[in-house]
Amino acid sequence: MTQLKGKAWKFGDDVDTDVIIPARYLSTSDPDELAKYCMVDADPQFFNKISSGDIMVARKNFGCGSSREHAPLSIKYAGISCVIADSFARIFYRNAINIGLPILESPEAAESISQGDLILVDLEKGLIKNETKGEKYYSAPFPEFMQEIISAGGLISYVKKQRSVNS
Amino acid sequence: MGMTAAEKIIAAHAGKDIVKPGELVKAKVDLILGNDITAPVAIREFNKIGIDKVFDPDRVVLVPDHFTPNKDIASAEQVKMMKEFALKQGITNYFEVGRMGIEHALLPEAGLVLPGEIIIGADSHTCTYGALGALATGIGSTDMAAAMALGETWFKVPSSIKFVYRGELNEWVSGKDLILYTIGQIGVDGALYQSMEFTGPVIRSLSMDSRLSMCNMAIEAGAKAGIIEPDEITYAYLEGRAQREYRGMFSDGDAVYAQEIEFNVGEIEPQVAFPHLPENTRGISEVGEIPLDQVVIGSCTNGRLEDLRVAAGLLKNKKVHPRVRLIIIPGTQKIYQEAMKEGLMDIFIEAEAAVSTPTCGPCLGGHMGVLAKGERSLATTNRNFVGRMGHPESEVYLCNPAVAAASAVTGKISAPEEVL
Numbered sequence: 001m002t003q004l005k006g007k008a009w010k011f012g013d014d015v016d017t018d019v020i021i022p023a024r025y026l027s028t029s030d031p032d033e034l035a036k037y038c039m040v041d042a043d044p045q046f047f048n049k050i051s052s053g054d055i056m057v058a059r060k061n062f063g064c065g066s067s068r069e070h071a072p073l074s075i076k077y078a079g080i081s082c083v084i085a086d087s088f089a090r091i092f093y094r095n096a097i098n099i100g101l102p103i104l105e106s107p108e109a110a111e112s113i114s115q116g117d118l119i120l121v122d123l124e125k126g127l128i129k130n131e132t133k134g135e136k137y138y139s140a141p142f143p144e145f146m147q148e149i150i151s152a153g154g155l156i157s158y159v160k161k162q163r164s165v166n167s
Numbered sequence: 168m169g170m171t172a173a174e175k176i177i178a179a180h181a182g183k184d185i186v187k188p189g190e191l192v193k194a195k196v197d198l199i200l201g202n203d204i205t206a207p208v209a210i211r212e213f214n215k216i217g218i219d220k221v222f223d224p225d226r227v228v229l230v231p232d233h234f235t236p237n238k239d240i241a242s243a244e245q246v247k248m249m250k251e252f253a254l255k256q257g258i259t260n261y262f263e264v265g266r267m268g269i270e271h272a273l274l275p276e277a278g279l280v281l282p283g284e285i286i287i288g289a290d291s292h293t294c295t296y297g298a299l300g301a302l303a304t305g306i307g308s309t310d311m312a313a314a315m316a317l318g319e320t321w322f323k324v325p326s327s328i329k330f331v332y333r334g335e336l337n338e339w340v341s342g343k344d345l346i347l348y349t350i351g352q353i354g355v356d357g358a359l360y361q362s363m364e365f366t367g368p369v370i371r372s373l374s375m376d377s378r379l380s381m382c383n384m385a386i387e388a389g390a391k392a393g394i395i396e397p398d399e400i401t402y403a404y405l406e407g408r409a410q411r412e413y414r415g416m417f418s419d420g421d422a423v424y425a426q427e428i429e430f431n432v433g434e435i436e437p438q439v440a441f442p443h444l445p446e447n448t449r450g451i452s453e454v455g456e457i458p459l460d461q462v463v464i465g466s467c468t469n470g471r472l473e474d475l476r477v478a479a480g481l482l483k484n485k486k487v488h489p490r491v492r493l494i495i496i497p498g499t500q501k502i503y504q505e506a507m508k509e510g511l512m513d514i515f516i517e518a519e520a521a522v523s524t525p526t527c528g529p530c531l532g533g534h535m536g537v538l539a540k541g542e543r544s545l546a547t548t549n550r551n552f553v554g555r556m557g558h559p560e561s562e563v564y565l566c567n568p569a570v571a572a573a574s575a576v577t578g579k580i581s582a583p584e585e586v587l
Contacts, residue, residue: 003531016553061389090360099309143191156212156215
């Protein structure tokens, strides 16, 4: 699996799905359109400021609230390569895996990483390197079941593959 | 070792005798729900799988309720896509505007969600159906798409927290207050990935409408599900409604819980959640002076008949405060009609409230009650995140229908006693 590298964008506790993508932008399901409004109420210029590959870092309960898959879609299509947090809300966690947005639970990384730090992530090992601070953090690797979904390229490709195996 | 009701339901649907918290299982689902925001994304993903038909057209429910009646061209296009999919697939439970209701008020009313079942819905408040003893949980659109194809999905078996409520309820305290208080105690991630089992003598005497509003907000504590074991009140509610045979599941006496928490409800007064999280709760006596611009009574949390009756009881022969808009939204067409027959609509209109056809609109800042910059709303809805009801610099406070109705009259957050 690929190594991810990017600048950290730091957020706090309980970042909810209304902040990630407010409901007023949900009358479309075009991911590129949704990407433009990623985190717009926290920082109206967020989409313009980030570079492709950048990493979101937040504290506890990231993605709480709505089931809207538009939230991880807007993050992914805005160019964010992965999200690191103390913990994720359950539906957001599932949605991110299903659409192939890597997410890592690491309270240590989430606490130590500062805004703007250069971060390297090895998803297979669950290793997070902070180049700026010269620190390393670890996250538990995904259960095998989820790794299969991720390596298939998301849930839909996984289901397609399973159906062709079964038939 | 015994199992909780939630574990038993998952085991039964996974074809297993025993499941344990943390275990990953594939399980059959009894019903799959989507709405006008989440279903279009699911339909797009479903079409990528490369099969023609959903697993069972009687087990997929599509309800356009968030931006409907359509607020603009873009939302009309989304609903059109959903409707065309429903027609093509022969989906029996597609509810067009006019027969539609707010999904989590509509499905229980229509007898589509039953004890012992697994219900998944591409809407986070699907957990509402736990009030009927179902294991019901919110999922995203891609999960909905895969489940529509397969009739099953994967679950991590949740550990459970048992909440026991004892004592005498104070006046004006409802299921909404019990859940707001509980979230205030454990926090918005207090039951993350877990199932919240609500039990004890207080729950046993609680009306179905109150139970539905309690389970509705389990997601607000991060829970996968909220669940109340079926009893006489459940069976009475299901009488004449249940669309399928069902079998309730009950927790064993030696079931293992991650935690047990007991509350004496005598210590709980009507609750108000302050911006910007449902955990920021205070008793009504500790609220202080909070003037309002808007009050909303409705949503999948509190738009049921019991809620409208309570509101009407307080609004009778009174007027909404001159600087306040009061918006009242019955959860379904049937609730609307019942409210008319009982004369509640006359009371609302004479009080100068605006009454709307069923819609989720204002709860998520969609339409029918969007807030301007700096405006403040008190609502019987379930979330008060930043910008939830409109402008990012507006504010939402959450409460029960009695507090909402009283506050609409006084123009500031008030206890029901203040207008009696």
